[in-house]
Amino acid sequence: MSTTEDVNRGPYDLGIDVGAISCKLLLLKDGKIVGTKLGNTSMEPGKLAEILMKELLEEMKLDRKDIGYIVATGQGRRSVEIADMARTEITSFAKGAYSIDPEVEVVADIGGHGIRVMKMGEMGIISDFRTNDKCSTGTGCFMDTMAHALEVEIEDVGERSLHSKLAEHVNATCTVFAESEVVSLIAKGKVTDDILAGLHQMVSRKIVALVNSTQCKGKVLVCGGVARNVGVVEELKKTMNREMIVPDLPQMIGAYGAALMAPRPKYAIKPNLPDVEEVKVVKTTFLDRFLRWKK
Amino acid sequence: MTNEGPRYLKDKEGYFSKEQRDRTKKRSKEMEAAVSATLKKQKNRPKAMSYFDELHKYEGARYHELKEFHDKGGKIVGTLCVMVPLELVHASGAQVIRMCSGYYEPVHPANELLGDAGLCPMVKSTLGTQMVSSNPIVDLVDMVAGPATCDGKMKLAEILEDWVPVVMMNIPRVKVGESSSKLWVKEIIHLKTKLEELTGNPIKKSTLRKEIKKWNEANQHWSELLKIRKADKPPISGRDAMLVVQATQIDRIDRWNKKMKDLLLELKKLEKKGLFAGEEGAARILLAGSPMMYPNFKIPTIIEESGGTIITDELCTGYRLMADPVIVDGMSKKEIYEALAERYFFPCSCPCFSPNDERIRRMKESIKVFGIEGVVFHTLRGCHLNNLEATKIELALREEGIPMVKLESEYDEGDIEQVRTRVEAFVEMIKARREFKLSHTAEENK
Numbered sequence: 001m002s003t004t005e006d007v008n009r010g011p012y013d014l015g016i017d018v019g020a021i022s023c024k025l026l027l028l029k030d031g032k033i034v035g036t037k038l039g040n041t042s043m044e045p046g047k048l049a050e051i052l053m054k055e056l057l058e059e060m061k062l063d064r065k066d067i068g069y070i071v072a073t074g075q076g077r078r079s080v081e082i083a084d085m086a087r088t089e090i091t092s093f094a095k096g097a098y099s100i101d102p103e104v105e106v107v108a109d110i111g112g113h114g115i116r117v118m119k120m121g122e123m124g125i126i127s128d129f130r131t132n133d134k135c136s137t138g139t140g141c142f143m144d145t146m147a148h149a150l151e152v153e154i155e156d157v158g159e160r161s162l163h164s165k166l167a168e169h170v171n172a173t174c175t176v177f178a179e180s181e182v183v184s185l186i187a188k189g190k191v192t193d194d195i196l197a198g199l200h201q202m203v204s205r206k207i208v209a210l211v212n213s214t215q216c217k218g219k220v221l222v223c224g225g226v227a228r229n230v231g232v233v234e235e236l237k238k239t240m241n242r243e244m245i246v247p248d249l250p251q252m253i254g255a256y257g258a259a260l261m262a263p264r265p266k267y268a269i270k271p272n273l274p275d276v277e278e279v280k281v282v283k284t285t286f287l288d289r290f291l292r293w294k295k
Numbered sequence: 296m297t298n299e300g301p302r303y304l305k306d307k308e309g310y311f312s313k314e315q316r317d318r319t320k321k322r323s324k325e326m327e328a329a330v331s332a333t334l335k336k337q338k339n340r341p342k343a344m345s346y347f348d349e350l351h352k353y354e355g356a357r358y359h360e361l362k363e364f365h366d367k368g369g370k371i372v373g374t375l376c377v378m379v380p381l382e383l384v385h386a387s388g389a390q391v392i393r394m395c396s397g398y399y400e401p402v403h404p405a406n407e408l409l410g411d412a413g414l415c416p417m418v419k420s421t422l423g424t425q426m427v428s429s430n431p432i433v434d435l436v437d438m439v440a441g442p443a444t445c446d447g448k449m450k451l452a453e454i455l456e457d458w459v460p461v462v463m464m465n466i467p468r469v470k471v472g473e474s475s476s477k478l479w480v481k482e483i484i485h486l487k488t489k490l491e492e493l494t495g496n497p498i499k500k501s502t503l504r505k506e507i508k509k510w511n512e513a514n515q516h517w518s519e520l521l522k523i524r525k526a527d528k529p530p531i532s533g534r535d536a537m538l539v540v541q542a543t544q545i546d547r548i549d550r551w552n553k554k555m556k557d558l559l560l561e562l563k564k565l566e567k568k569g570l571f572a573g574e575e576g577a578a579r580i581l582l583a584g585s586p587m588m589y590p591n592f593k594i595p596t597i598i599e600e601s602g603g604t605i606i607t608d609e610l611c612t613g614y615r616l617m618a619d620p621v622i623v624d625g626m627s628k629k630e631i632y633e634a635l636a637e638r639y640f641f642p643c644s645c646p647c648f649s650p651n652d653e654r655i656r657r658m659k660e661s662i663k664v665f666g667i668e669g670v671v672f673h674t675l676r677g678c679h680l681n682n683l684e685a686t687k688i689e690l691a692l693r694e695e696g697i698p699m700v701k702l703e704s705e706y707d708e709g710d711i712e713q714v715r716t717r718v719e720a721f722v723e724m725i726k727a728r729r730e731f732k733l734s735h736t737a738e739e740n741k
Contacts, residue, residue, distance in 0.1 A: 075712070075716065088719045088723060089720075090716070090720035090724075091720055125724065126724045127724075127728075129721075131717060133703055
């Protein structure tokens with residue numbers, strides 16, 4: 001990038017991560033996070049990203065011209081027309097994780113529809129990655145379905161499972177079969193908290209297996225929407241058998257990595273995420289999305 | 296084989312409705328046309344490729360040619376794997392069709408018979424094609440030569456017996472020991488007898504030698520093409536190269552040789568002009584794993600649309616078809632058959648063999664010779680052998696510092712976007728590694 005062009009562009013970089021369930025926006029200035037925005041992915045992710053960007057700019061009292069580069073990532077990255085460039089979520093998450101802690105060896109992103117495990121090489125370049133093969137176990141969508149079956153709000157799932165004294169075993173790994181297993185556990189009169197704890201155990205088993213398949217014993221960074229679920233994180237801490245960190249804004253790492261990829265002169269690597277106010281969460285359940293989809 | 300005992304679906308006509316047959320035919324035709332259209336859209340495509348496009352066309356010129364040949368009493372042999380010595384079939388005066396199907400739609404009728412039990416989609420598609428006669432060229436087959444390689448292909452050959460006579464070839468699956476090669480020579484001689492019975496022409500030594508000569512010429516042309524693909528900017532895409540080599544499985548080899556010469560001449564001209572078939576700075580990919588018959592070019596298309604270019608492959612529908620020439624040591628009939636047996640057994644690195652270190656050795660060699668930056672390992676759903684071998688290959692490649700991505704696919708278009716994300720990430724990774732290496736060496740040179 002020539003310096004003259006850089007002068008003409010605004011000082012802010014916007015990362016847009018259009019995931020399967022939610023759309024994440026993150027605004028970056030000189031490598032520091034200055035604002036974030038979260039919304040539910042709609043049928044038209046391109047338009048949604050634009051609307052969310054306008055809202056974010058209004059909140060921040062900024063102008064469209066202040067944004068230098070827009071980098072899109074996530075499964076819907078190709079439909080974001082306002083973006084200057086698009087990168088896959090695998091690259092973005094690795095980039096974000098490396099910026100948070102360069103010593104991380106494995107990055108696990110547990111998203112709405114996919115689990116991605118990246119093994120880091122030199123300079124934050126991925127040396128290997130794995131994804132869930134045609135199986136939704138452990139993803140955000142899976143937990144949504146289970147929360148719906150148990151009639152628990154998805155935001156409370158993590159907290160409630162921590163109250164469990166003895167977790168129920170859930171064996172099925174298919175979302176549909178696991179749901180019927182959960183329903184049969186409810187029918188047996190089991191406590192909801194115990195069932196949730198059992199589900200979290202199963203999810204963490206799946207994630208740990210995928211992380212172990214990289215055959216790497218180093219530090220793990222867990223991010224993605226599911227990392228906001230304290231139940232899963234606690235369970236992962238017990239079973240991971242290695243150093244594990246969860247960043248402050250686990251859901252935003254993809255957008256953060258995308259914004260970092262703006263073709264500017266390189267930022268100095270910041271060892272930690274700067275403090276940002278807690279992101280406002282728009283409460284939705286699986287049912288809400290289903291109804292919206294039916295409309 | 297006998298025709299006694301319970302059979303699968305003897306009644307080919309009665310089971311499926313006309314609508315279902317017509318639908319399968321129509322969708323197969325549409326699929327082929329769509330794949331062909333994407334192939335034709337490639338940039339800097341050699342004009343000589345149009346012959347190969349026409350050859351593979353659904354109900355195209357090759358079908359009409361074979362139909363005429365068949366109507367005049369000519370015999371057509373279907374093959375199921377790469378271990379059938381095509382020289383022998385051609386020497387008997389018969390023509391060859393590779394029956395392994397790449398069409399997606401015939402999977403559904405086969406599912407009705409076998410259930411959707413995680414079976415290989417290629418096996419199901421081949422069977423479905425036969426069940427609803429969705430591909431007219433397959434209906435011309437008079438006899439099937441099926442080596443008993445993987446479980447799927449072996450049982451497929453057995454089921455196909457309901458429609459067409461099958462010569463099952465007992466291929467030894469353990470590659471070491473003298474008994475293996477002795478058995479395979481016997482099996483080839485058995486095929487020869489069956490071919491003679493089918494056509495009524497005894498296979499003469501002189502005709503066989505002539506055929507071997509033609510095929511060895513074809514092998515030379517293929518090596519020539521591989522040399523061109525070694526270039527920094529090869530003027531032919533991986534898909535086109537696969538299309539060309541798969542043409543040997545249905546074409547007359549002398550004509551293939553002629554057309555190949557034209558193609559090679561054109562490619563050399565394109566190379567001189569510096570025209571590249573891939574994107575600028577494309578990642579150099581080696582494609583390996585389960586077979587991909589035309590028109591199942593889903594994975595190669597995704598790779599070449601996502602900023603990669605397939606420089607070479609390790610597939611039984613690509614490189615392996617033409618891997619080695621037949622080298623006859625002596626003049627006797629016995630020595631010719633031994634040479635054929637050797638060519639169609641030892642170089643073949645299908646995962647159904649054990650030990651199969653040959654595959655890793657060849658891949659490592661290709662990586663060095665072709666300057667490969669990453670390996671895409673594709674497995675069809677239910678391809679246990681390739682799935683099992685993938686880990687071993689990945690570990691071996693890791694030692695070489697070559698990344699590998701494993702992709703599972705099926706015969707449908709539902710997983711295209713998932714696969715695309717993975718391939719794009721893989722290409723991004725390769726490019727990042729390349730940049731890092733370049734900057735690293737630049738710093739060292741300072």
